[in-house]
Amino acid sequence: MAVKTNTSTTGAKTGRLAKAWQPFTRVSMLSWLVGAFAAVILEQLVGRPLAYMLGLGKIPVLFGFVMMLKTPLLIPSAIVYVLLIYIFPIAIIARLTTSVGNKLSAWLLRYPMAVSALIHLILLYGTLQIWGSINDYRNLVLRLTFIAILVTLSLNIINGYMGEFSCSTPGFLALGAYGASVISVSMFANDNLFGPAIFPDSWGVFVFPLALLLGGIIAAIGSLVVAIPSFRTRGDYLAIISLAFTFIVKSFIENLEVVGGPRGLSSQPDWANFTVVFIWVTLGVWIMNNFVRSTMGKALNAVRDNEVAADAMTVNTRRTKMVAFMFSAFWAGIGGGLFAHVLRYVNPATFGLQKLAEVLAMVYFGGLNSVYGSIVGAVGFNLLSEALRPLEIYKWIIIPVLLILVMIFRPTGLIAFKEFDVHAIIAPKE
Amino acid sequence: MVSFFQNLVNALQWGSFYALIALGYSMVYGILMLFNFAHGDIFMVGAYIGFFVATGLLALTVSGSIALPGWLVLLLTIIIAMALNSIVGMLVERIGYRPLRDAPRASAAITGLMIGIILETGNLALLGAQRLSFPPLIATETYNIAGVNVTNKKIMIVGVALFLMLVLHLFITKTKWGMAMRAMAYDFAIIPLMGVPINLIAALTFGLGSALAAAAGILYGVAYPILDPYMGILIGWKAFVAAILGGRGSILGAAFAGFLLGFIEIFTATIFPSTFRDLIAYSIILIILTFRPHGLFGEAYSARLRL
Numbered sequence: 001m002a003v004k005t006n007t008s009t010t011g012a013k014t015g016r017l018a019k020a021w022q023p024f025t026r027v028s029m030l031s032w033l034v035g036a037f038a039a040v041i042l043e044q045l046v047g048r049p050l051a052y053m054l055g056l057g058k059i060p061v062l063f064g065f066v067m068m069l070k071t072p073l074l075i076p077s078a079i080v081y082v083l084l085i086y087i088f089p090i091a092i093i094a095r096l097t098t099s100v101g102n103k104l105s106a107w108l109l110r111y112p113m114a115v116s117a118l119i120h121l122i123l124l125y126g127t128l129q130i131w132g133s134i135n136d137y138r139n140l141v142l143r144l145t146f147i148a149i150l151v152t153l154s155l156n157i158i159n160g161y162m163g164e165f166s167c168s169t170p171g172f173l174a175l176g177a178y179g180a181s182v183i184s185v186s187m188f189a190n191d192n193l194f195g196p197a198i199f200p201d202s203w204g205v206f207v208f209p210l211a212l213l214l215g216g217i218i219a220a221i222g223s224l225v226v227a228i229p230s231f232r233t234r235g236d237y238l239a240i241i242s243l244a245f246t247f248i249v250k251s252f253i254e255n256l257e258v259v260g261g262p263r264g265l266s267s268q269p270d271w272a273n274f275t276v277v278f279i280w281v282t283l284g285v286w287i288m289n290n291f292v293r294s295t296m297g298k299a300l301n302a303v304r305d306n307e308v309a310a311d312a313m314t315v316n317t318r319r320t321k322m323v324a325f326m327f328s329a330f331w332a333g334i335g336g337g338l339f340a341h342v343l344r345y346v347n348p349a350t351f352g353l354q355k356l357a358e359v360l361a362m363v364y365f366g367g368l369n370s371v372y373g374s375i376v377g378a379v380g381f382n383l384l385s386e387a388l389r390p391l392e393i394y395k396w397i398i399i400p401v402l403l404i405l406v407m408i409f410r411p412t413g414l415i416a417f418k419e420f421d422v423h424a425i426i427a428p429k430e
Numbered sequence: 431m432v433s434f435f436q437n438l439v440n441a442l443q444w445g446s447f448y449a450l451i452a453l454g455y456s457m458v459y460g461i462l463m464l465f466n467f468a469h470g471d472i473f474m475v476g477a478y479i480g481f482f483v484a485t486g487l488l489a490l491t492v493s494g495s496i497a498l499p500g501w502l503v504l505l506l507t508i509i510i511a512m513a514l515n516s517i518v519g520m521l522v523e524r525i526g527y528r529p530l531r532d533a534p535r536a537s538a539a540i541t542g543l544m545i546g547i548i549l550e551t552g553n554l555a556l557l558g559a560q561r562l563s564f565p566p567l568i569a570t571e572t573y574n575i576a577g578v579n580v581t582n583k584k585i586m587i588v589g590v591a592l593f594l595m596l597v598l599h600l601f602i603t604k605t606k607w608g609m610a611m612r613a614m615a616y617d618f619a620i621i622p623l624m625g626v627p628i629n630l631i632a633a634l635t636f637g638l639g640s641a642l643a644a645a646a647g648i649l650y651g652v653a654y655p656i657l658d659p660y661m662g663i664l665i666g667w668k669a670f671v672a673a674i675l676g677g678r679g680s681i682l683g684a685a686f687a688g689f690l691l692g693f694i695e696i697f698t699a700t701i702f703p704s705t706f707r708d709l710i711a712y713s714i715i716l717i718i719l720t721f722r723p724h725g726l727f728g729e730a731y732s733a734r735l736r737l
Contacts, residue, residue, distance in 0.1 A: 165536050225716070233723035236465070240674040241719055243667065244712040251709035262705075353663055357543050364540040396551040400544035404526060407541045411533030 026429045027094045030108075031101030033123040035090035040130040043085045047134070054081055059134055062141065065387035102428035109427065116426050125278050132274055141386050143274055143342045146281040147335050148378035152362040153288050153371060154331040159360075160368035160416075161292055162324050163304030164234065168226050168242035169332050169359045171249035172219040174351035176333025177340035178253060179215030181265050183207065184341065191267040193260055204271045212280065212337040219333025220326040222249065227325035231318050234307070246356065253348040264347025265340075272341035280338060284331050289371050289420050291327060300324055301369070365403055367413030371420035377413065432577040437696050443584045443653060445692025446591035450646035451669035452676065452684040453598065454519075454639025460615040460679030461635050464535045467542030468522055469643060470666010471549040474659065475518055476644030477564075477651050478553065480511040484565050484648075504567040508590070508648050512641035519640025520633045527636075528629065546663075553659040561658045564651035587649045594645055595685050598638065602681065611635060615679060675715060677728020687726060691715075 047059045054077040060067050063086070064078030094101075108116035132139040151169065158166040186194040188201055199207075226242045233241070254262045291297055299320045302310035311317050340346045358381075366377020384402070388395040406414060451473055458466045466472075484507040491498050498506070526541040571582045602608035610626045611634070622628050650665075651657060672691045676683025691711070698710040719725070 159536065165539065229716075229720050229723070233719070236459075236674055236678055237719055237723050237725070240671055241716060243671065244716045244719075247708050247712045248716070251706070251712070255703075255705050255709060353667060357547065360540060360543065364537060368534075368536075393551050393554050397548055397555070400547045400551075403544045404541045407533070407537045407544075408529045411530060411537040 023095055023098070024091070026102065027098050028101045028105045028427075028429050029120060029425050030105050030123075031094045031097040032090070033120060033127065034097055034101065035093035037123055037127045037130075038093050039086050039089040040127050042089055043134070044130055047085060050084065051081060054078075056081060061135065061138055062383065062387050066390055069388070069390040102430050105426060105428040113423060113426075117422055120426050121282060125275075128278070129274055139274060140342070141382065143272065143277045144339075145379055145382040146277050147338050147342065148362060148382050149375050150281045150284045150338070151332055151335040151359055152366065152378040153285060153374040154328045154335065155359055155363050156366075156368065156370070156374045157288065157292065157300070157324055157328040159363055160370065160373075161297060161300040161304065162321070164230065165236070165239040166226065166242045166325075166328075167239055167356055167360075168223070168245045168329075170351040170353075170355040171242075171246040172223060172329040172332035173336035173339065173355065174249050174253060174346075174348065175219040175222045175329075176212075176215035176336030177346045177351070178259055178265065178336075179218040179333065180208075180211040180337030181215075181268050181340045181346060182259060183211035183214060184269050184271065185265055185267060188269045189267045193265070201269055204269055208271045208276065208341075212334050215337035216330040216333035219336065220330040223325045223329030224322070227322045230321050230325065243356075246351070246353075250348045250351055260347075262348060264345060264350075266345040268341045268344045268346075270341075270344065272338050277338055277342065280334060284334060285371065285375075288327075288331060289422070292371065293419065296320070296323065361399075361403055364413050365406055367410075367416035367418070370413075370416050370418045372418050373413050373415040376415050380414075433700070435576075435578045437700050438693075439578060439580055439584055441693040441696035442588050442689065443692075444696055445689035446588050447646050447650055447665060447688075448669045448672045448691050449685045449688025450591055450594065450642045450649075451666060452672040452688040453595065453681060454643050455670050455673035456676065456679060456681055456684035457611075457635050457639050459673065460681070461611060461618075462527065462531070462632060463618075463679075464527070464538045465542070465670065465673075466522070466527070466636065466639070467539055467666075467670075468526065468545040468549065469542075469639065470662035470664075470669070471546040472515065472519055472522065472640045472662070473643040473647050473650075473666055473669075474553070474657075474662030475549055475647075476511055476515040476640065477647030477657050477661065478557075478562075479514050479518075479644060480507050480648035480651055481562055481564055481657055483507045483510045483514075484567060488565055488567075500567045500569070504648075504652070507567070508645055511644045511648055515644030515647075516637035516641040519636040519643075522640075523633050523636040528632070546666075550659045550663075557659075561656050564648075564655035564657060566655065567652065583652055587653060590645065590649060594642060598642065599681065601638075607631070607634060671712075671715060675718065675725055677725030680725070680727040683725060683727030690726075 043059065051057065051059050056064075056067065056074060056077050060078055060081055063082050064074075067078050068075045105116070108119065128142060132142040151173065154172075155166065155169045158164050184204075184207070185191055187198045188204065188207070190196045222245075225248075226238070226245050229241045230238050253259065259265050292300070299310065299315045302313065302315050303317050303320055307317055310320075336351075362377040362381045363374065364377075365381055366375070367373025381399075384399060385395065388398060391398065410416070451469065454469050454472070455465055458464070458469075484503060487498065487503045487506060490496050491503070522545055526545045527538055530538045530541060568583065568586070573580050573582070602611060610621075610631050613624070613626060614621050614628060614631050618628075650661075668691060669688065672687040673684045675691065676685070676687030694711045694714055695707055698714075699707045702710060
């Protein structure tokens with residue numbers, strides 16, 4: 001009897017929550033983005049005075065989490081700030097523009113889908129750009145989070161969609177980072193290693209994409225070291241081969257005095273601002289999403305589920321594996337190039353086992369075989385690790401515990417096996 | 431030639447650590463078909479437990495309540511630390527692996543990695559960032575055999591490692607528990623029907639592996655008396671490579687490959703500049719695995735794989 005009442009009260013609770021959420025189920029993505037855009041503009045206008053009034057001193061950087069953990073007394077003020085600046089404006093605007101937003105979304109979809117998708121992306125970009133312009137730290141976190149999305153997704157192609165356990169991502173990152181940095185540092189920076197700049201910095205707009213592509217191509221070629229053995233071996237042996245690849249790349253760069261050896265390579269030109277990172281990451285996510293939804297992606301799943309059967313069904317497994325590895329490595333390399341230009345310093349030690357554990361954690365936390373999962377995993381992991389920063393080393397106890405819990409209760413990750421359907425996202429919700 | 435034998439002695443010592451740790455990986459793999467990625471950090475915990483046991487015993491000796499010679503302190507330290515560390519290993523199995531026995535194997539790999547991070551950070555939080563130095567329990571004596579310098583520590587390390595491997599081999603082949611372990615490695619599904627308590631055997635396997643890791647940790651502390659919380663990461667991953675190189679689940683293979691890895695690393699460091707060690711050692715491993723994709727002693731890849 002007691003159990004019954006218990007379930008009924010929780011039922012009522014979720015019912016109330018669902019009721020409060022009810023009007024918002026019809027809100028289209030367009031309205032949410034407009035709401036978020038308004039919220040960040042509001043923060044830009046009244047954020048500082050409001051923060052002073054609430055006694056916060058300055059605008060809370062990451063939704064007040066860092067402040068709350070540093071000085072628990074500020075918790076109420078931080079919550080009020082988040083409610084007033086983010087939650088209420090977004091909710092109100094989303095609610096008010098529900099019908100207009102839906103109509104507009106429907107109207108936009110009468111044109112090619114790219115138009116509507118582009119408008120959504122521009123709104124998202126504007127929101128994040130304004131949000132990130134409040135201070136440098138926010139901007140940095142934002143850029144690193146975006147790069148993490150790219151890298152996580154690229155590993156998900158191998159570990160999630162193809163079902164291997166690849167440990168080679170740090171190696172690909174290192175190849176991409178060094179490939180792009182060598183171009184930019186040798187020609188566009190005054191540094192100790194390569195001497196003064198040869199070309200003016202303003203050429204960066206044209207050269208940076210080429211440098212990134214070069215890094216990506218080097219990583220893709222490097223991935224053949226892992227891809228070719230994968231024809232004959234799977235599972236643990238491939239894991240070792242990929243791990244050995246990571247060790248080899250790191251050790252190789254450490255011994256390459258031309259690029260600074262273990263001291264690393266610094267003074268990359270400041271080309272990877274948020275706009276550039278946003279464009280590359282969006283492009284990468286879009287292309288990778290198309291890749292995994294194409295017949296090629298289905299072939300990857302077939303190789304994962306049963307390689308012999310896939311072969312019998314005319315899937316060219318060797319070609320599939322090679323393409324998957326090279327494709328994944330290419331985007332990891334792009335991610336590495338961006339990473340090097342965001343931090344403007346790389347050394348081989350960055351791309352070691354620590355990085356590997358981080359990327360693996362993001363993939364498995366978010367969810368296998370899912371673009372959504374990679375986005376959620378990368379954003380969640382990065383925000384969590386920034387928000388828990390005030391706890392210092394205890395952060396590295398809390399995050400692993402959370403991940404173990406996720407693994408125990410959802411062994412394939414939070415949002416696994418879910419298709420990322422752009423049309424469903426931007427369509428009107430009526 | 432003298433330098434060759436000198437390097438051989440060094441490689442035997444260095445390989446002993448790899449072999450002892452690789453055995454832990456290999457046993458767990460043989461039975462549960464997954465790798466315990468926390469094993470490198472269990473090695474670290476073993477070394478720290480050894481440190482505290484040894485310091486405690488030395489304190490007792492100094493205060494005069496009991497008088498023990500150095501070698502006996504070392505022996506007791508190894509035995510006590512092995513027992514305590516096997517409990518750590520069983521706890522890791524209970525928390526991180528048993529709930530995930532039916533999950534994809536990669537998920538268990540992630541929990542293993544995360545438990546490793548918790549062990550490192552927990553150590554850092556409890557003991558602080560300063561490095562501890564392992565107490566010198568036995569005085570170093572150097573013997574010169576035909577120009578090759580051999581210390582008593584090196585002989586002791588290699589001897590203890592080989593002895594423990596022999597004990598493990600006898601345990602697995604001669605006892606009823608060992609038979610249960612072999613049976614579980616052979617068929618995971620039928621064995622519970624035969625009345626074999628699989629949870630107990632799994633815990634036992636983790637315990638045995640962790641005990642060997644503790645022994646490796648103490649021997650490492652005797653040879654290189656600096657302990658820090660991250661000492662297990664690199665050596666653990668390398669021992670993992672050795673376990674795979676030997677052929678997964680193969681006890682003999684793991685021990686052999688552990689020594690082989692030690693040889694490869696030491697000899698590449700003598701022929702080439704020492705910074706090239708990892709580069710060349712792992713290129714060799716890559717080549718070996720390209721031509722023998724299932725390791726040196728392993729069975730060929732079969733449909734039993736669950737990944």
